[in-house]
Amino acid sequence: MRPTYACFIDLRKAFDRVPHEALFRKLESLRIRGRCLEFYRGLYHSSLTQISPLISETxxxxxSFCRGVR
Incomplete structure (x- = not known):
């Protein structure tokens, strides 16, 4: 009988940790340039967020944040 191996990789939070500048460098390495790259830079420029409450009303x-993929 052969051994059976299983591997589970939880990627749910992986994209929350991607620095925006790393994303832009990766796009540039894939030869994404010009208006397309500027579109993505604009999409992430001055990204703001706010945490909504679960219990309280505050x-x-x-x-601002510099990580995470939209």
Whole structure:
């Protein structure tokens, strides 16, 4: 009887950790340039977010972030 191996990789949070600049460097390495690259840079420029409450009615202050893929 042969041994059986299983591997599970949880990618749900993997895309939350991608630095925006790393994303742009990767796009450039794939020869994405010009208007297309500028579109993505504009999409991530000055990204702001706010955490919504689960229990209370008070939202967090608005803050900028430099990680995560849309």
């Amino acid at each position: 939202f967090s202050p608005i803050f």
